[in-house]
Amino acid sequence: MSRIVRWARAEWGPLYTAAREPLKARRWRAAPMTLAAVCLTSATQIVQNQPWGYQPVQDLGAVRAEDPLGVALLRTPLSLFVPALDLPVWGALAQILVVFGIAELCLGWWRTLVIAYAATLAGTLYARVGIALGPHGPFGLPPSDALVVDTGPSAAVVGLAVFLGWRHRAYATAAAVIVVMAVEVALKGNLAGKEHLAAIVAVLALCGAAQARRRQRRPAEAVSSASVLPPSQSPTSRRGRAQRRSCR
Template sequence: MRSSLKDFARREWGSLFTTVRTALVARRWRAIPMTLAAICLTAAFQLVQNQEWGYQPVQNVGSVRAEEPLWLALLRTPLSLFVPALDLPVWGALAQILLVFGIAEICLGRWRTLGIAYLATLAGTLYARIGIALGPENPLGLPASDARVVDTGPSAAVVGLAVFVCWRHRARWTGALVVVAMVVEILVKNNLAGKEHLAAIAAVLALVACVAWWERRQDRSEPEPGPGARSWKPPIRS
């Protein structure tokens, strides 16, 4: 039993663990500079928005609502990812960023991490408008009152990054568990945030399908070496 659990853990998390551990041992905190900057930015927004003078400026640069013009929402989306939700403890957002953004930055690189994070966040932002247009009668719809809900925080990005990293490192059961957890969230508490998480997952799964298709196409386009071909190695200089 113990041996089978070890084998499962090695298959599921071995590649991921090795990649993260190697980077942290070699470079320590220098392996995740973008993640540390994101944590500092999130903490700064939290500190400022809880001041009497700072709430409105933070709302002006990072608050997204579906009732606002789309161009304004798109303009605020990059910073909205780092504005913690006022009704949730900030330590939860900081822990999510440290864990998931940190792993993603090591495994995918900082620019891919940011790109996928913004794709997931943008998917949630656009879904809110579509869901409100569909109305509460539609299973995918939202009530009109959700148009006034402040939509900020890293949760959609965290979910999207978790799914992509699990796919890239073949942690299939972990990725499936993330998806199932988001579905259960909807069943327990059917709100805007939960449905935005599913929208983020759908967007990332579409990206996964595109990347997988492109990689298969690249593999097929590479010519196979002939039976007598040898792999070339550079000469060793003495």
């Protein structure tokens, strides 16, 4: 049992610590974007189930691969908060509340939105590429998928989960998310599953870019920190003193 506890602490401890501090300090005010997203998703669900509200929600937030690219890009921001009609809305709300909430606590609201929209946009663009490839290749899609309404937070949730796992060294969790999505594609091979994989690829690219940027910063920070040291504390002066003492 203690081995499992140690593994859990090593896997989720940094993530738990990063989320606990702002939540402890500000409570529900620490995640205003998440709360707004939950309210917006609830509102769109209520509106689109009204006789007068379905078409406006479709016009503003329903994305299909058959739509012109410009129209799809304009609808993509709202599409993230439009629950799929064939799925229970509580699932979308729970995903947003938990995953968006943890991401906002750990990353801040604007980084959370950037990653969420990057993942969603990757799925939206992949659908067009997959349909162009056709149904016979492993990455292709049937032409009928061009008519599928592509909305909901699932791609963003998957992307955020992978990014959080990488950022806070919960590598097993991030790997488990990737494996589950791959298994889903292997079993079903539907549009949603392949879009999730496209979202993961986009987020892994963001992780690689962030890691490269971090590596570039380290030498610059080392040089800047060395430059502010007084001459008596610089590494060069210490080596010089050591050499003079050895000569004596």
